[in-house]
Amino acid sequence: xxxxxxxxxxxxxxxxxxxxxxxxxxxxxxxxxxxxxxxxxxxxxxxxxxxxxxxxxxxxxxxxxxxxxxxxxxxxxxxxxxxxxxxxxxxxxxxxxxxxxxxxxxxxxxxxxxxx
Amino acid sequence: xxxxxxxxxxxxxxxxxxxxxxxxxxxxxxxxxxxxxxxxxxxxxxxxxxxxxxxxxxxxxxxxxxxxxxxxxxxxxxxxxxxxxxxxxxxxxxxxxxxxxxxxxxxxxxxxxxxx
Numbered sequence: 001x002x003x004x005x006x007x008x009x010x011x012x013x014x015x016x017x018x019x020x021x022x023x024x025x026x027x028x029x030x031x032x033x034x035x036x037x038x039x040x041x042x043x044x045x046x047x048x049x050x051x052x053x054x055x056x057x058x059x060x061x062x063x064x065x066x067x068x069x070x071x072x073x074x075x076x077x078x079x080x081x082x083x084x085x086x087x088x089x090x091x092x093x094x095x096x097x098x099x100x101x102x103x104x105x106x107x108x109x110x111x112x113x114x115x116x
Numbered sequence: 117x118x119x120x121x122x123x124x125x126x127x128x129x130x131x132x133x134x135x136x137x138x139x140x141x142x143x144x145x146x147x148x149x150x151x152x153x154x155x156x157x158x159x160x161x162x163x164x165x166x167x168x169x170x171x172x173x174x175x176x177x178x179x180x181x182x183x184x185x186x187x188x189x190x191x192x193x194x195x196x197x198x199x200x201x202x203x204x205x206x207x208x209x210x211x212x213x214x215x216x217x218x219x220x221x222x223x224x225x226x227x228x229x230x231x232x
Binding site for chain 1: 120149151156157158159160161164174206208220221222223224225226
């Protein structure tokens, strides 16, 4: 079983839809949770970054972490064609003292297409 | 803005060749990483370094080595390239993750390596 599981999709939605992307994980040591967006022929770029549990909102994007269920989500409101990309969840365990080297474990990525 | 630069976007090499992939970052980050990205498998960590001359194996180090002689530069070496090393290689850098502070893992745009 992989440490991080992500539905690869592909996911196709109409413009304006609410998109929900999810990952589950098995390692209870993960404390840092991230979502990256990757456009074709580009490196991943950070979208959201959360420490421990809770919600975080940034514009049209909301990240949720439920550590009790080992489940994280990314919601995209009012989706746009420019949101079409691969979305990667990633997570990292903390060292003693709470920091981390930043060694991330990634999900497989979900391919999202938003059509006009 | 942080810049992580990978020396080549596309590379074609023959089986058995020694291959060097170079990565340079301009933000004085302590940590640097090499990942490979394959369809259906996501990003997998090959090696990482948390200081000059320090290195640690990631999840798939076999067939690879690394060098970090200067803080800003992290090289990935394929000692004897094989066809199963055909992949997208991504370099990343960051400060140590903390509960607040700088964003984790800035990626380069990748090197697509083909081994024939």
